[in-house]
Amino acid sequence: MEIMENGYSRDDSHPTAPFNDGGENSVLSSNFLLDTVGEIVLTQNSDGLSWQLVESLDDEKDESSCLGLRFVKRGTETKFSDVYAVEFLGWGLVHGPVFRARGCILGHSAQMYRFAVHAVQRSKTLPSLWNPSIYTFGHNNLEICKTWVNQISASLDMESNRPKNLLVFVHPRSGKGNGLGIWEALAPIFSRAKVKTKVIVTQRAGHARDVMTSITNRELSFYDGVVAVGGDGFFNEILNGLLLSRHKAPYPPDPGDSIHPVEKELNATIHNAAETILEPSDHNDHSPLLTGADHNRPQALNCGQDPEFSFPNKQFRIGIIPAGSTDAIAICTTGARDPLTSALQIVLGKRVNLDVAQIVRWKMTPASISEPCVRYAASFAGYGFYGDVITESEKYRWMGPKRYDYAGTKVFLQHRSYEAELNYLEVESEKENSSLEEESPDIATKAFHCLPTKSDRVSCRANCDVCNTKGVDALVGPSSPLPNSKDSRWLRSKGRFISVGAAVISCRNEKAPDGLVSDAHLSDGFMHLILIKDCPRPLYLWHLIQLTRRGGNPLDFEFVEHHKTPAFTFTSFGKEGVWNVDGELFLAHRLSAQVFRGLVSLFAGGPEA
Ligand SMILES: Nc1ncnc2c1ncn2[C@@H]1O[C@H](COP(=O)(O)OP(=O)(O)OP(=O)(O)O)[C@@H](O)[C@H]1O
Numbered sequence: 001m002e003i004m005e006n007g008y009s010r011d012d013s014h015p016t017a018p019f020n021d022g023g024e025n026s027v028l029s030s031n032f033l034l035d036t037v038g039e040i041v042l043t044q045n046s047d048g049l050s051w052q053l054v055e056s057l058d059d060e061k062d063e064s065s066c067l068g069l070r071f072v073k074r075g076t077e078t079k080f081s082d083v084y085a086v087e088f089l090g091w092g093l094v095h096g097p098v099f100r101a102r103g104c105i106l107g108h109s110a111q112m113y114r115f116a117v118h119a120v121q122r123s124k125t126l127p128s129l130w131n132p133s134i135y136t137f138g139h140n141n142l143e144i145c146k147t148w149v150n151q152i153s154a155s156l157d158m159e160s161n162r163p164k165n166l167l168v169f170v171h172p173r174s175g176k177g178n179g180l181g182i183w184e185a186l187a188p189i190f191s192r193a194k195v196k197t198k199v200i201v202t203q204r205a206g207h208a209r210d211v212m213t214s215i216t217n218r219e220l221s222f223y224d225g226v227v228a229v230g231g232d233g234f235f236n237e238i239l240n241g242l243l244l245s246r247h248k249a250p251y252p253p254d255p256g257d258s259i260h261p262v263e264k265e266l267n268a269t270i271h272n273a274a275e276t277i278l279e280p281s282d283h284n285d286h287s288p289l290l291t292g293a294d295h296n297r298p299q300a301l302n303c304g305q306d307p308e309f310s311f312p313n314k315q316f317r318i319g320i321i322p323a324g325s326t327d328a329i330a331i332c333t334t335g336a337r338d339p340l341t342s343a344l345q346i347v348l349g350k351r352v353n354l355d356v357a358q359i360v361r362w363k364m365t366p367a368s369i370s371e372p373c374v375r376y377a378a379s380f381a382g383y384g385f386y387g388d389v390i391t392e393s394e395k396y397r398w399m400g401p402k403r404y405d406y407a408g409t410k411v412f413l414q415h416r417s418y419e420a421e422l423n424y425l426e427v428e429s430e431k432e433n434s435s436l437e438e439e440s441p442d443i444a445t446k447a448f449h450c451l452p453t454k455s456d457r458v459s460c461r462a463n464c465d466v467c468n469t470k471g472v473d474a475l476v477g478p479s480s481p482l483p484n485s486k487d488s489r490w491l492r493s494k495g496r497f498i499s500v501g502a503a504v505i506s507c508r509n510e511k512a513p514d515g516l517v518s519d520a521h522l523s524d525g526f527m528h529l530i531l532i533k534d535c536p537r538p539l540y541l542w543h544l545i546q547l548t549r550r551g552g553n554p555l556d557f558e559f560v561e562h563h564k565t566p567a568f569t570f571t572s573f574g575k576e577g578v579w580n581v582d583g584e585l586f587l588a589h590r591l592s593a594q595v596f597r598g599l600v601s602l603f604a605g606g607p608e609a
Pocket residue numbers: 171172173174175176202203204205206207229230231232233234235237323324325326327328582583584
């Protein structure tokens with residue numbers, strides 16, 4: 001092994017020499033000094049870069065020694081799909097091989113021209129966690145360095161999914177109040193990757209939604225996507241600003257149209273979808289959220305002035321850089337609650353499709369006139385316990401993320417339940433996978449003697465087979481969300497509920513490591529309706545404890561109903577109607593919801609196994 005010395009002068013007998021590899025792809029190969037590694041032969045092919053220590057080419061042994069010091073020879077590679085930038089660094093120090101001997105780090109450096117390749121590396125222990133890695137290559141010949149920078153740059157330009165222009169919203173007071181700090185730490189990644197950003201730091205609640213609503217489609221199409229630096233509520237605001245005036249689809253049925261006369265028992269009764277489903281109603285839109293669009297009818301182009309912005313829109317994506325209190329959307333779509341991972345997935349142009357629930361409030365209070373008001377939810381909509389926690393927690397926003405623990409405990413101790421009726425659409429092909437067994441032991445026996453059942457359900461992962469399956473599209477496509485096949489029927493559940501929850505995704509977070517529903521998928525076209533019927537407080541506590549446990553079984557209780565459904569309707573029989581939609585308050589006494597499969601695309605890769 002040759003130890004590099006100061007003034008190291010590698011002769012230039014290995015010029016940049018593109019040569020044909022015998023196939024279609026031309027290969028570039030040169031010798032460089034790789035910072036802290038040593039002299040390598042760097043090769044570029046159509047997929048990426050690979051390099052090998054010069055010594056290991058001469059000597060096939062894996063290990064060598066020098067002055068009694070042992071080191072392992074390395075060859076490695078990085079694919080262009082993992083490289084987000086290359087930059088010429090000019091003249092400067094490149095370190096020779098660094099190795100340790102009796103606690104000391106030894107190595108020699110040399111001055112030369114350098115360029116850096118910026119790539120990502122998956123953490124060995126947590127593959128969903130990504131880190132940047134920098135490879136600095138040095139050479140005495142300026143031209144050789146520049147040729148390589150240009151070649152690598154040209155290869156990166158061919159990675160067509162990468163964003164070039166992004167609209168970035170930063171919520172400075174999100175989570176622990178560090179939204180701006182998080183963005184400032186990550187902004188250099190975007191500029192290094194040559195992604196232009198227009199940054200808007202929000203001044204108030206609703207600011208981002210207003211910008212997204214008022215921006216013209218023409219202006220919007222200048223961007224490859226929009227990035228939210230904040231929490232789930234902030235993401236929800238941007239999602240609604242994007243969709244409310246642009247997404248055109250029929251509403252889900254009004255519960256007033258579809259529900260049957262009130263029945264006393266809690267048992268579900270069945271009625272046929274065909275009896276109730278979707279006669280387009282002629283509601284006029286008086287909702288400020290609907291910005292003048294009648295969502296029940298196809299839209300005429302607005303005077304040909306502004307181009308249509310259709311959904312799903314594969315080109316335009318939304319990114320989320322987690323800075324909030326819960327960050328379930330970032331966790332479910334990247335597998336990590338890590339701003340750096342999210343930023344790297346954005347600049348690399350990762351893509352995952354996301355189901356979105358359209359929630360239509362028909363009445364805010366029992367006395368209100370029926371008129372539709374729409375919200376979109378990407379993660380969760382919940383009533384009862386969930387609505388009460390969000391109402392309570394808003395009073396303690398100054399506490400930061402801890403407000404949820406405080407509010408949750410307070411609401412738990414109140415142990416309220418609410419009378420309501422739900423109708424949900426059951427899709428026959430999904431039935432056996434979703435509902436609990438019909439014949440169950442009584443509540444106490446099941447709750448106190450059940451062992452966690454081994455789940456054989458499939459969790460959503462990067463390149464998920466369930467989400468990529470085309471089959472369900474026939475049932476729940478983006479433009480026609482409700483199945484009209486004879487394989488579906490409406491079921492009813494009514495009675496007193498501690499909570500009603502509709503999870504669009506698993507809603508994993510740090511408090512609930514498997515989420516509310518561990519096998520919910522990002523893009524399968526279904527919600528998971530979780531109905532917690534009135535039950536003794538200790539049993540409810542047990543359900544909540546199961547939620548906080550990895551591998552817990554929060555749904556395996558007699559008082560819990562779990563229905564996988566593309567649509568449901570809800571009517572409260574009390575005075576209250578407080579919903580929690582993606583962590584934001586939404587008052588609704590009567591509402592309905594439906595899922596649009598893969599309605600939006602995110603800059604994310606999905607959780608890695
Ligand atoms: N500059 C601002 N000042 C006050 N509120 C804001 C501002 N910008 C946005 N908001 C509002 O704050 C709400 C909550 O934001 P966000 O979701 O980022 O934080 P969080 O509630 O702490 O996190 P999480 O939703 O993950 O629990 C958003 O719905 C948004 O309307």
